[in-house]
């Protein structure tokens with residue numbers, strides 16, 4: 078018996094188009110268009126002709142749209158349910174608290190869009206106009222786009238494979254009439270998958286200002302987050318910093334703090350040190366955060382003096398500093 | 404597709420009696436911890452029960468960590484991949500995960516759909532499970548490539564397939580659980596029932612139950628959708644510590660032993676049985692077994708009509 082090795086070296090994930098077959102060597106590889114896997118691939122002609130990276134026709138349109146967006150920030154985590162969507166919403170609300178700041182939130186979690194619920198706009202629909210799809214506005218300076226606005230019923234499951242998700246994401250980037258934005262915050266699904274690759278591919282030219290990575294304190298989450306940071310490095314996205322969410326539970330009765338998700342391996346702080354990224358701060362577990370999200374109200378507005386709000390605002394300040402905007 | 408169809412997957416899974424998919428839609432609600440507990444409890448349900456656990460979360464595999472098998476190697480035999488046994492030579496708890504195939508645990512697996520599809524097909528057709536009473540499948544969040552591939556490749560064994568849906572009490576989680584249910588309906592997979600996880604928190608100091616993530620939404624959803632409510636599990640800090648392998652910091656604890664398994668994986672079951680969750684989970688498993696023996700496929704029609 079022999080221990081299993083990984084077969085061929087993985088191709089640069091960014092050079093594998095969404096519609097490529099499973100063994101695609103990558104469009105930038107020597108073998109592009111000529112490998113066994115290329116037989117029958119829709120891109121074979123372009124790849125074989127050597128003009129590697131047959132540019133996606135959506136790219137110039139995305140660039141055009143994104144030229145009026147100053148900052149593009151991704152919210153990521155390999156792990157599910159750590160609070161990406163909740164954090165995205167707080168970030169949006171906090172930016173938009175300044176009337177002069179135009180903010181957009183784009184939800185690329187296609188199978189599990191939570192942003193419409195968290196922002197309290199779950200029953201809205203997207204409208205199309207001559208200048209594209211118009212975002213749904215939470216307030217004058219906070220526009221949102223999510224697949225959640227396009228489903229006939231919230232019960233409907235979107236059972237799509239990668240290429241279809243990819244298509245929708247490109248539409249979100251090129252067809253949504255965002256107008257001039259100071260910030261576009263992108264909420265992503267858990268994992269490192271098609272959605273992540275697509276958003277990075279499409280925004281590569283326009284430039285992503287950075288990613289905020291969210292984790293919870295326990296090792297099961299941290300191990301996925303390490304992978305996510307590895308992903309960011311592989312594709313060249315700057316990590317603005319790491320946020321540890323649900324760290325410590327403050328009882329509403331006696332203000333006693335207990336650890337629900339124990340940082341058995343040092344939690345987010347140690348991970349940030351180990352991977353040499355900035356630790357942005359820790360947000361405690363507060364049942365009112367979950368409730369605010371379920372009712373679609375801003376936690377920051379409802380409980381401005383809570384330790385969690387203070388932590389959020391401190392983290393958001395640090396993000397602005399990292400971006401050079403503070 | 405006809406049930407008799409002969410594919411490599413069908414041949415490989417011929418000696419697997421029941422296949423249970425654990426899914427949720429939402430991330431982080433506890434699919435992997437429920438899968439782990441389900442596998443442990445099914446194994447304990449009879450002295451001869453043989454259980455497999457397949458982790459198809461390709462970009463965020465948690466099962467190796469939870470079973471104390473981090474870093475164990477998978478071996479190739481002439482008859483396919485040999486799963487990793489959590490209980491060593493007893494060989495009643497077999498496990499397979501992409502986590503075993505990574506060189507470093509920080510390596511990210513950045514795969515598009517077709518590659519995932521191929522990996523899942525390989526997991527289903529090339530792993531030498533042997534005879535199994537139950538195969539528990541842990542899935543990633545969402546309803547996408549992994550799920551579609553699973554259902555597609557398992558079409559020939561569809562009559563042995565069923566699902567358990569996990570949710571947490573918040574509205575955002577229930578919303579996604581609903582989507583997951585729509586998925587099982589669209590693919591005609593019978594649902595054994597719904598579990599509400601992290602429902603309430605029993606304070607370690609005064610024993611008071613506080614609703615960290617509110618509570619009750621799962622039972623409500625089960626009622627309105629005509630599903631069996633399998634039970635709710637509170638937030639259990641001992642459970643997280645156990646599954647998180649906190650003490651695995653002790654050197655060598657998770658290391659592979661010559662006969663397979665690790666010191667940690669060996670006493671996991673014993674330690675699990677001491678957690679406050681274990682007795683609650685046992686009644687969930689009893690309900691699952693009851694549903695399985697009364698034939699979940701007969702009852703899906705009811706579920707689907709509801």
Ligand SMILES: Nc1ncnc2c1ncn2[C@@H]1O[C@H](COP(=O)(O)OP(=O)(O)OP(=O)(O)O)[C@@H](O)[C@H]1O
Pocket residue numbers: 154156157158159160161162163164186189191265266267322323360361362363364365366367368370371385428429430431544573574575576
């Ligand atoms: N600090 C917190 N305290 C209490 N509850 C929280 C906290 N942060 C998030 N939550 C709740 O936890 C749940 C998961 O959060 P959220 O949906 O934002 O996670 P996510 O990472 O976006 O999940 P997914 O991976 O499914 O997209 C939600 O119900 C949310 O309201």
Ligand SMILES: Nc1ncnc2c1ncn2[C@@H]1O[C@H](COP(=O)(O)OP(=O)(O)OP(=O)(O)O)[C@@H](O)[C@H]1O
Pocket residue numbers: 155156157158267295297298338427429430431432433434435436437460463465542543544600601636637638639640642643646647
């Ligand atoms: N009943 C519980 N009490 C306390 N913590 C729990 C409970 N169930 C699960 N957890 C913890 O919550 C975290 C998330 O659980 P788990 O990894 O099982 O979720 P998941 O649905 O598989 O997540 P993903 O979507 O990322 O695959 C883990 O650290 C786990 O140990």
Ligand code: SF4
Pocket residue numbers: 094097098100101102103104108109110111112114115118119120121122124125
């Ligand atoms: S033709 Fe191009 S895109 Fe298609 S498999 Fe070959 S290299 Fe990949």
Ligand code: SF4
Pocket residue numbers: 328329330331332333334606607608609610611612613
């Ligand atoms: S002892 Fe525990 S539940 Fe009781 S009031 Fe204090 S923290 Fe809350």
Ligand SMILES: [Mg+2]
Pocket residue numbers: 161162163186189191264265266
């Ligand atoms: Mg989310």
Ligand SMILES: [Mg+2]
Pocket residue numbers: 434435436460463465541542543
């Ligand atoms: Mg999991």
